[in-house]
Amino acid sequence: MYLDNSATTKISDEVLEEMLPYLTDEFGNPSTLYSIGRESKKALEEARQRIADSINAKKDEIIFTSGGSESDNLAIKGIAFKLRKKGKHIITSEIEHPAVKESLYFLESLDFKVTYLPVYENGIIKIEDLKEAITPETILITIMHGNNEIGTLQPIEEIGKIAHENGIIFHTDAVQTFGKVKIDVEKQNIDLLSVSSHKINGPKGVGAIYIKKGIRLIPIIHGGGQERGIRAGTENVAGIVGFGKAAEIATSKLDEHAEKLSKIRDEIVEKVLNTIPESYLNGDVNERLPNIANIRFKAIEGESLILLLDAKGYQASTGSACSSNKLEASPVLTALGLDPVDVHGSLRISLAPESDEFDVDEFVDVLSEAVQRLREMSPLWNQELDYDGVMCKKHDDCRMC
Numbered sequence: 001m002y003l004d005n006s007a008t009t010k011i012s013d014e015v016l017e018e019m020l021p022y023l024t025d026e027f028g029n030p031s032t033l034y035s036i037g038r039e040s041k042k043a044l045e046e047a048r049q050r051i052a053d054s055i056n057a058k059k060d061e062i063i064f065t066s067g068g069s070e071s072d073n074l075a076i077k078g079i080a081f082k083l084r085k086k087g088k089h090i091i092t093s094e095i096e097h098p099a100v101k102e103s104l105y106f107l108e109s110l111d112f113k114v115t116y117l118p119v120y121e122n123g124i125i126k127i128e129d130l131k132e133a134i135t136p137e138t139i140l141i142t143i144m145h146g147n148n149e150i151g152t153l154q155p156i157e158e159i160g161k162i163a164h165e166n167g168i169i170f171h172t173d174a175v176q177t178f179g180k181v182k183i184d185v186e187k188q189n190i191d192l193l194s195v196s197s198h199k200i201n202g203p204k205g206v207g208a209i210y211i212k213k214g215i216r217l218i219p220i221i222h223g224g225g226q227e228r229g230i231r232a233g234t235e236n237v238a239g240i241v242g243f244g245k246a247a248e249i250a251t252s253k254l255d256e257h258a259e260k261l262s263k264i265r266d267e268i269v270e271k272v273l274n275t276i277p278e279s280y281l282n283g284d285v286n287e288r289l290p291n292i293a294n295i296r297f298k299a300i301e302g303e304s305l306i307l308l309l310d311a312k313g314y315q316a317s318t319g320s321a322c323s324s325n326k327l328e329a330s331p332v333l334t335a336l337g338l339d340p341v342d343v344h345g346s347l348r349i350s351l352a353p354e355s356d357e358f359d360v361d362e363f364v365d366v367l368s369e370a371v372q373r374l375r376e377m378s379p380l381w382n383q384e385l386d387y388d389g390v391m392c393k394k395h396d397d398c399r400m401c
Contacts, residue, residue, distance in 0.1 A: 063231050065208060065231055068196035068199075091115045092116055093125050094116045094332075120337070142173070182254065309367065
């Protein structure tokens with residue numbers, strides 16, 4: 001059973017069927033004038049309209065990209081370079097996706113100043129911190145909508161309102177929330193928004209950025225002038241068609257899927273916490289995506305847990321797929337104030353609409369056995385010290401034992 005849908009999702013049959021003609025007979029370049037090119041252009045614009053409709057935007061406010069990372073880079077660098085004469089200060093959070101953080105690190109090397117807002121134990125910023133961070137030099141606030149590791153949702157409508165009251169542009173990375181929770185760019189005061197196809201049962205390698213009418217930015221890819229000169233390069237027509245179909249399906253079934261997945265998620269969390277000693281939910285209990293649960297287990301190592309689960313047919317993760325080759329503790333989880341040792345024992349479970357075939361009881365049994373096996377080998381679990389460094393006197397009083 002695949003339980004890592006925050007990393008990527010399986011392309012749906014409906015999406016694939018709609019894409020196939022543009023991988024075979026309808027192969028024209030949408031920038032050409034003859035009929036086969038015009039057909040590709042028509043399909044591209046229909047997909048653009050579908051994406052726009054899903055977030056209450058206008059069709060000409062949608063620019064197609066290669067994915068969420070490119071959209072984040074274009075939003076952040078594009079605004080920074082455009083407004084650098086006005087100011088060089090940007091505000092973000094400590095738990096952004098690497099595509100956002102690495103873009104900001106790059107800008108810091110060019111003498112931009114970045115404020116990283118704390119998120120505290122629930123993974124959510126405090127509005128008071130945001131207000132205090134704003135300076136006359138602030139040109140951009142970029143704070144993600146929903147976190148890819150712990151699923152917490154930020155108050156983006158309020159963030160956008162504060163940004164606009166101060167004449168600041170607001171960008172949000174909505175890669176994880178798009179198609180899973182309601183997005184209305186007008187109501188939520190969003191100027192720039194990044195989305196991706198492969199998180200909603202669409203194809204990989206295609207994404208989009210919403211750019212509110214009137215917002216100007218500097219392109220980061222130059223070439224033939226496609227996508228209104230904002231993103232050069234021949235469009236991935238088949239991928240874009242699939243993205244449009246995936247967005248239409250996800251949006252039309254958003255409430256149905258959210259209700260179904262949140263029930264499965266809550267059942268998993270309840271049974272794990274009640275079955276496995278010293279297990280804890282990471283992130284906010286209420287303000288979170290319907291499909292993500294992140295749980296930590298005392299005195300185990302997450303990568304070993306992933307391998308044991310995989311051997312039993314369950315694919316899950318310890319966190320972001322974009323950071324899975326890094327050995328350091330997750331920056332998202334350490335930002336919650338957790339001990340790095342505990343952070344390494346975290347498991348992310350992320351669901352998709354097809355997860356309704358998932359047997360929760362069977363999974364919890366397998367997970368419980370895996371955790372027990374790892375703890376039997378763990379020096380941390382077996383040592384005769386509790387977490388305060390006090391020698392154990394009575395087993396029933398010892399938090400470790």
